[in-house]
Amino acid sequence: GRPLTFPPGYNAAQAFIDRHLDEGRGDRAAILSRHGTVSYAELAARVSRCAHALTGRGVRPGDRLLMVVQDRPAFFYLFWGAIKAGIVPVPVNTMLRSRDYAVLIEDSGCGALAYSAEFAGEIEPALAERRPALVLRLDPAEEAALFEHGPDRFDPVPAGAERDCFWLYSSGSTGRPKGAVHLQRDMAVTSELYGVRTLGATAEDRFFSAARLFFAYGLGNAMTFPLWVGGTAVLLDERPTPASTFATIARFRPTLFFGVPTLYASQLEALDQDRPDLSSLRACVSAGEALPGDLLHRWRERTGLEILDGIGSTEALHIFISNRPGRTRGGSSGTLVPGYRARILDDTGAELPPGQPGRLWIQGESIASRYWRNPERTAAAMVGGWLDTGDTYLRDEDGHFYYCGRSDDMLKVGGIWCSPFEIESALIEHPAVREAAVIGRADGDGLIKPEAWLVLTESAVGDDALEQDLRLHCKARLAPYKFPRRFHFVADLPKTATGKIQRFRLRLGAEPAG
């Protein structure tokens, strides 16, 4: 790995883009996609032209560039062109609605907005409320103007390791979105600590992420990690399904694949019919939500491949607790990524001993400096360099971390804390279950009991006999009070754009028991 030292005036575009020309990597492939190959030399030239175009059209250092952009090479050009010019790129979720975009335009106070033409239907109505000074609709003519003309050199605007660099909005399950402000050094920190030292990424790797670039997870997987090591990013600008991801793996032969548990579950089911060529992969990574141990084991049986589960967050920028290649432990998020520190605290803020679940706080060099214009939420979640993850975890004697649930999803059953995730993990070991979500619901006596919401596999039938079988299945695996008292069989579970189950919707949506 490379040492994490930052010269005065450090601009991240120097380390991630220009350095490759200085080191003679110009002819190597930076990006592969169905739109063709982009070399490091072409990438650097288009980034510089974009920096000229943005400044030439009046965008100033410190201004925000809101990006509603597909996973295509233009994402790279805009993001790095902005950073080179001291402009702050703010990539946002491309699956939102007009109303949401109006909120983001307003909250960010962006001076410029760039959007892929296919999102016009949602973006244009949002502009009626507040129109940024510069609006770039990325059709072929605009892309040519931005990336294909003008000088292909642009000297990076001097910044500094601790200067604002880019923002990512945190997809909180409720409430207004929070803009997490990341600093110039943050991408180098995650790329080196997790990408290089945990995954062992090198220039020979090809990185394919089913998670999109606008998520912190996808941004690291498919843009910053490959650019940090001089490797190659594989981009897919279609919905990631088993079919589209398998086809992309067969065509572009990535060495690393990054997914989320839901996708691995549906890929596994698809493997009953499909025999995709996965031989290029050396490892798979999972994050976003906890990977049930059973899924890890079945994936390994079917493909011979490991899935490395790790927990990250938008605020931390990437993964800070992870399994290691060759040493995965099913059901555990793994151990601390060296460079990060962790504490598990009780309700009074006291540190808990190993084996006891509590609230996970972490510290490290990649954590966002603050939430944009939100001092209350900054003060609540970011204290003295430490970040409140909002997750309940326990750490065992040998340093492995076990996810127990979002702190606000934990259940007290019979006075005992009970992890919905533990019950879900047991449920999905049952052959009829594809996905599971467990919430607490008051019974006729007003006492909280676990209730399961299940998506079944195609051949299964949700009848009384199955319910009975599922109860026995749970009782055989879990402490006696933990089995679900009620079951709901549904076609889908409510999820956030990042694929996290919205248990609060299940709590609200169902008729009360009793």
Ligand code: 3UK
């Ligand atoms: C949950 C996990 C258990 C956890 C992310 C990798 O997911 C990412 O960021 P978000 O801001 O959400 C953060 C929250 O998601 N979570 C994520 N990974 C796991 N829970 N096991 C896991 N492996 O509640 C966390 O607080 O959307 C993931 C890299 C960068 C990311 N931003």
